[in-house]
Amino acid sequence: MAFKLAQSETYQQKIDVQIVGETGKVEKHDFKAIFKRCTNQELEDLRQKTGKEVLKEVVTGWTGVTDEDGIAVPFSEENFDALLQIPAASFALVKGFWDSIVVAREKN
Numbered sequence: 001m002a003f004k005l006a007q008s009e010t011y012q013q014k015i016d017v018q019i020v021g022e023t024g025k026v027e028k029h030d031f032k033a034i035f036k037r038c039t040n041q042e043l044e045d046l047r048q049k050t051g052k053e054v055l056k057e058v059v060t061g062w063t064g065v066t067d068e069d070g071i072a073v074p075f076s077e078e079n080f081d082a083l084l085q086i087p088a089a090s091f092a093l094v095k096g097f098w099d100s101i102v103v104a105r106e107k108n
Contacts, residue, residue, distance in 0.1 A: 008037065010034050011034070012034050012063070013035055013100045014031075014032055015030060015031055015032065015092050016096075017030065019088045031063065032064050033061075033062050033096060033097070035100065046058070058097055
């Protein structure tokens with residue numbers, strides 16, 4: 001496949017979240033995060049920031065995030081802040097973002 005010089009401004013990445021449930025068993029969940037596509041200079045700048053600061057700059061949306069009743073939760077600043085309060089979810093998002101960059105670099 002030919003490489004397209006012009007890329008979209010965002011891309012989707014599957015995020016796998018593992019949380020210990022009430023019974024002590026690990027529960028696996030996933031959703032798709034929509035990340036802003038960054039230049040090499042922006043990535044270098046992001047490396048100096050905390051995980052939360054990085055996510056605030058690069059996450060532009062999501063799909064597959066639901067409430068306790070299974071109803072889709074829309075992406076908003078308030079909902080995003082609530083998700084970031086869940087350690088397993090914020091860690092998975094940070095890892096998912098940086099992994100997506102590494103995979104992209106490995107492929108090129």
